[in-house]
Amino acid sequence: MSDNQNQGIDQPPSFSERSRSVSFSKLLSKSWKWNTNSNNNSTSPNNSTQVSNSSHDNLSSQSNLKSKEIDHVQEESVHVTPTTVVTPADTEMSSRFSKFKSMFQSNSSNNMSPANYNVNNSSTILKGSGKSQQDSLQVDTKDKNTSSGKGESTPPVLRSPNHAHLEAHYHPYDSPSQISKSNPRSPMSEPLNEEFTFQQQGAAFSNNNSTGRKRSPSAPVMPKQDSSILDSSTLSMNSGYAPPSNLSSTTSSPYQTKNLSNISLGDIKEDEQVHKFNEFKSPLRNGSSGLIQKIASPLKGFSQGNSPNESKESIQPFPSIIVGLTDEEHDESHLANIQRSGQKTPQMRSPTRKNKHLQQPANPNKDITDITISDFQPKMPPKPFITDEPKRSQRLRTKSFSNKFKDITVSPKSFEKVRLLGQGDVGKVFLVKQKNTNRLYALKVFNKAQMIKRKKVKRVLVEQEILATSNHPFIVTLYHSFQSEDYLYLCMEYCMGGEFFRALQTRKSKCICEEDAKFYASEVTAALEYLHLLGFIYRDLKPENILLHRSGHIMLSDFDLSIQAQDASNVKIKSPLITSGHYQSAMIDTKVFSDGFRTNSFVGTEEYIAPEVIRGNGHTAAVDWWTLGILIYEMLFGMTPFKGGDTNKTFSNILKNDITFPNNNDISRHCKDLIKKLLCKNESKRLGCKMGAADIKRHPFFKKVQWSFLRNQEPPLIPKLTENGFDFAATSTKNKKNKEAALHKSPDESNTDIGDDTEETKIDYSKVDISLLSMEDQEKVMFDEPVATDDEVPEDDPFHNFNSMSLMEKDNESMIYGDNNSYGKIAYTPNANRSRSNSHRAFFKK
Numbered sequence: 001m002s003d004n005q006n007q008g009i010d011q012p013p014s015f016s017e018r019s020r021s022v023s024f025s026k027l028l029s030k031s032w033k034w035n036t037n038s039n040n041n042s043t044s045p046n047n048s049t050q051v052s053n054s055s056h057d058n059l060s061s062q063s064n065l066k067s068k069e070i071d072h073v074q075e076e077s078v079h080v081t082p083t084t085v086v087t088p089a090d091t092e093m094s095s096r097f098s099k100f101k102s103m104f105q106s107n108s109s110n111n112m113s114p115a116n117y118n119v120n121n122s123s124t125i126l127k128g129s130g131k132s133q134q135d136s137l138q139v140d141t142k143d144k145n146t147s148s149g150k151g152e153s154t155p156p157v158l159r160s161p162n163h164a165h166l167e168a169h170y171h172p173y174d175s176p177s178q179i180s181k182s183n184p185r186s187p188m189s190e191p192l193n194e195e196f197t198f199q200q201q202g203a204a205f206s207n208n209n210s211t212g213r214k215r216s217p218s219a220p221v222m223p224k225q226d227s228s229i230l231d232s233s234t235l236s237m238n239s240g241y242a243p244p245s246n247l248s249s250t251t252s253s254p255y256q257t258k259n260l261s262n263i264s265l266g267d268i269k270e271d272e273q274v275h276k277f278n279e280f281k282s283p284l285r286n287g288s289s290g291l292i293q294k295i296a297s298p299l300k301g302f303s304q305g306n307s308p309n310e311s312k313e314s315i316q317p318f319p320s321i322i323v324g325l326t327d328e329e330h331d332e333s334h335l336a337n338i339q340r341s342g343q344k345t346p347q348m349r350s351p352t353r354k355n356k357h358l359q360q361p362a363n364p365n366k367d368i369t370d371i372t373i374s375d376f377q378p379k380m381p382p383k384p385f386i387t388d389e390p391k392r393s394q395r396l397r398t399k400s401f402s403n404k405f406k407d408i409t410v411s412p413k414s415f416e417k418v419r420l421l422g423q424g425d426v427g428k429v430f431l432v433k434q435k436n437t438n439r440l441y442a443l444k445v446f447n448k449a450q451m452i453k454r455k456k457v458k459r460v461l462v463e464q465e466i467l468a469t470s471n472h473p474f475i476v477t478l479y480h481s482f483q484s485e486d487y488l489y490l491c492m493e494y495c496m497g498g499e500f501f502r503a504l505q506t507r508k509s510k511c512i513c514e515e516d517a518k519f520y521a522s523e524v525t526a527a528l529e530y531l532h533l534l535g536f537i538y539r540d541l542k543p544e545n546i547l548l549h550r551s552g553h554i555m556l557s558d559f560d561l562s563i564q565a566q567d568a569s570n571v572k573i574k575s576p577l578i579t580s581g582h583y584q585s586a587m588i589d590t591k592v593f594s595d596g597f598r599t600n601s602f603v604g605t606e607e608y609i610a611p612e613v614i615r616g617n618g619h620t621a622a623v624d625w626w627t628l629g630i631l632i633y634e635m636l637f638g639m640t641p642f643k644g645g646d647t648n649k650t651f652s653n654i655l656k657n658d659i660t661f662p663n664n665n666d667i668s669r670h671c672k673d674l675i676k677k678l679l680c681k682n683e684s685k686r687l688g689c690k691m692g693a694a695d696i697k698r699h700p701f702f703k704k705v706q707w708s709f710l711r712n713q714e715p716p717l718i719p720k721l722t723e724n725g726f727d728f729a730a731t732s733t734k735n736k737k738n739k740e741a742a743l744h745k746s747p748d749e750s751n752t753d754i755g756d757d758t759e760e761t762k763i764d765y766s767k768v769d770i771s772l773l774s775m776e777d778q779e780k781v782m783f784d785e786p787v788a789t790d791d792e793v794p795e796d797d798p799f800h801n802f803n804s805m806s807l808m809e810k811d812n813e814s815m816i817y818g819d820n821n822s823y824g825k826i827a828y829t830p831n832a833n834r835s836r837s838n839s840h841r842a843f844f845k846k
């Protein structure tokens with residue numbers, strides 16, 4: 001990877017830690033690829049249609065195909081699906097986006113619409129018998145040979161005429177050994193005794209597998225058939241959900257012919273929820289969209305004005321006042337219309353109104369005592385705008401987060417890469433510097449083609465929705481999100497402290513004391529409470545997804561596995577406020593926001609997965625409280641409680657084993673009680689099942705926690721930048737030299753020169769297939785493509801709902817790059833100011 005060249009810094013020594021960081025659903029599609037060779041063929045491919053209503057369609061079909069074939073079928077089905085036929089007119093119309101439309105439609109079920117985010121395409125991939133799949137493969141091969149890609153009437157799925165390259169470039173994880181090489185998790189150095197220092201560097205995200213913690217190759221392997229793990233009684237069917245596996249292989253249930261090792265993301269029964277998710281209207285959404293309709297007529301009214309300026313304004317497509325109109329302002333606009341149209345004014349309003357221009361013109365018949373100074377002022381044309389209100393596209397205005405965001409103010413070119421921070425399943429996260437402000441951000445970049453191919457479209461849309469909707473001190477701030485022709489970008493607050501997991505690992509014992517664990521558990525509880533309040537279930541809590549802000553406070557990140565309960569809009573809070581003991585903290589019943597919501601996806605991270613997820617009975621927001629229990633345990637003991645030798649054993653332990661606490665650890669009775677109650681295998685008895693977060697906050701373990709003052713407390717560990725690390729200025733110069741030296745040619749198209757990014761040489765993106773470029777060149781395109789504004793992305797584009805927008809926040813608190821800053825090494829220094837015994841008292845003493 002190019003970062004290797006960029007960094008020029010030492011690789012950190014590798015950890016011999018357990019690697020566990022993979023989130024399940026993110027690798028399921030890989031897992032079935034890897035396991036298909038070893039699967040038995042007990043079920044005919046056609047059987048898959050018999051269970052077409054279940055979430056497990058075609059699993060047996062999958063087992064009949066060798067992994068290679070499946071790859072081909074998956075890939076080639078893109079070509080044969082009739083919906084991929086694009087007329088030349090269509091192609092011309094939306095040339096920049098049509099390739100994704102056709103990819104998405106081909107890769108999805110027939111009734112797919114972009115608005116549904118329906119990425120469950122397993123039936124598309126494997127529909128019919130193995131023979132027809134073979135047939136389609138042959139047909140596709142022909143297509144492949146004849147298709148010349150974009151601009152022709154043959155389906156221009158991608159610009160590349162050779163899709164084999166896609167697999168090579170976008171799927172570097174074709175085998176467990178490859179994944180361990182190419183998809184390592186964030187690297188760490190060895191703990192350096194008291195200093196707890198590690199090298200935080202992107203260079204380790206290259207193909208060099210000797211560095212850093214890796215994603216576990218075994219993690220994506222789902223449990224094999226093993227009747228010892230589950231007996232049929234543990235597979236409760238009473239919820240109406242089918243178990244996703246045949247963990248109990250002895251019975252003849254159709255479901256039990258399937259193996260979890262075969263399950264793919266496409267088999268996850270999320271479409272129902274997603275469908276309802278789309279129907280879901282939050283109060284905010286209702287408000288904004290309703291408001292737009294309401295004010296449509298006043299705007300028309302303005303256009304009837306006599307002033308030329310007035311009519312000019314009236315044709316402005318997206319007057320930004322629209323969303324910002326209060327009811328009062330709306331009334332006022334309406335009033336003005338009525339007055340203009342000669343109708344009798346129903347009621348005169350106060351002259352202290354904001355929009356003075358809407359006041360009545362001087363009335364000659366008016367009593368002299370009624371005349372005000374405004375009567376003598378030149379009459380300004382009606383302005384349907386509040387000047388400091390930024391413009392928002394029509395689409396953005398209808399979003400629940402429209403009050404937070406304005407139209408996009410940046411583009412990929414606005415940022416300069418500092419280094420790679422991390423690489424997730426489908427996204428790369430870069431530390432970037434905004435060129436004109438020197439502000440530092442974490443820029444998460446997703447490859448669109450890869451998102452479609454790996455069925456992650458819905459997930460990235462959910463991630464954007466949650467990040468954009470959230471406004472909480474313990475949830476990472478989204479500053480900008482935008483898309484270009486080939487990429488999606490989430491520009492977030494840079495959490496300088498990196499993963500909390502690293503901080504734990506840099507401790508000698510890999511664990512922290514109970515008081516410190518209480519601090520982090522409190523902050524996580526507060527963040528989960530907030531998410532639940534919005535109706536989101538996080539589903540992937542683990543130390544890897546908890547980032548540390550430079551202040552040392554936590555920041556939850558990575559929401560692509562989250563889901564929104566569909567009934568959050570109709571929530572009636574029965575007992576909104578309850579008090580907690582002596583401290584009278586206000587607590588909200590957060591459980592009502594996801595009451596009655598169950599989802600059946602197999603998501604999570606192996607050691608953190610809740611029993612109900614393994615059982616496949618569907619799960620609720622209670623999974624987040626289970627994961628909180630595991631997290632607290634891991635913080636205290638440096639390991640998770642149910643980890644087994646392999647996935648099967650881990651799942652078996654989760655389902656059957658009681659929680660035990662290592663002997664030599666001195667933790668309080670209350671703490672053990674909390675963990676036990678959170679790790680209750682029966683979710684209906686688990687702590688949190690009654691009132692959600694309020695139940696947890698009222699537990700005696702948290703008795704002395706000042707929930708309202710969490711943000712003001714001293715965190716136990718403070719990340720500190722140290723010297724001699726990555727030097728941005730040096731790398732920047734080096735990059736420049738590299739760029740000058742590099743000859744950027746597409747391997748396939750010798751006459752296609754993507755050029756460099758100097759002013760003189762413009763890149764013709766339409767002629768470049770980014771999948772054929774080296775990683776370095778792909779990154780170059782990533783930081784050079786023009787931004788696609790909301791209105792540019794056609795409605796039928798799969799990424800239409802990914803808004804390009806910027807946070808309206810005036811006081812941007814993001815870090816500013818300075819000359820003396822170094823971003824290579826972070827040390828976690830124990831906070832000397834923090835009392836370990838009774839932190840809340842210490843806080844008030846200060």
Ligand SMILES: Nc1ncnc2c1ncn2[C@@H]1O[C@H](COP(=O)(O)OP(=O)(O)OP(=O)(O)O)[C@@H](O)[C@H]1O
Pocket residue numbers: 021022023026186421422423424425426427428429442444476492493494495496498499544547557558560
């Ligand atoms: N805001 C941020 N500040 C600093 N580092 C970050 C930030 N966001 C992400 N990272 C780093 O990038 C890594 C990958 O990010 P993230 O987990 O969001 O990607 P992902 O594709 O969803 O990964 P995964 O598949 O592991 O969930 C993180 O583990 C972290 O090290």
